[in-house]
Amino acid sequence: MKRLVKNAVKCLKCAETIESLSTYHFVSCRCGAVSIDGGLTYSRILGNREDFEDHRRWLIPNSDQHQIISLKEPTLLLNTLKFKSRS
Numbered sequence: 001m002k003r004l005v006k007n008a009v010k011c012l013k014c015a016e017t018i019e020s021l022s023t024y025h026f027v028s029c030r031c032g033a034v035s036i037d038g039g040l041t042y043s044r045i046l047g048n049r050e051d052f053e054d055h056r057r058w059l060i061p062n063s064d065q066h067q068i069i070s071l072k073e074p075t076l077l078l079n080t081l082k083f084k085s086r087s
């Protein structure tokens with residue numbers, strides 16, 4: 001089971017990178033186009049897919065590398081991606 005180790009996105013409109021640090025930490029970029037929350041418990045990104053760059057990082061079991069997994073749109077949009085915090 002992959003585990004989220006960084007929950008962040010970069011807004012392409014205002015170039016601000018925002019990161020949610022805890023479950024109820026809801027953050028918006030300064031222009032308001034993109035928001036993120038969920039911390040490392042789950043990842044929820046609000047906004048148009050073309051307005052942000054995915055900066056999330058996932059730790060893949062059986063691998064020493066942190067890999068960025070890009071999720072296929074449009075399932076990402078307005079979806080709550082839930083996963084177990086323990087592998």
Ligand SMILES: [Zn+2]
Nearest residue numbers: 011014029031
């Ligand atoms: Zn923005």
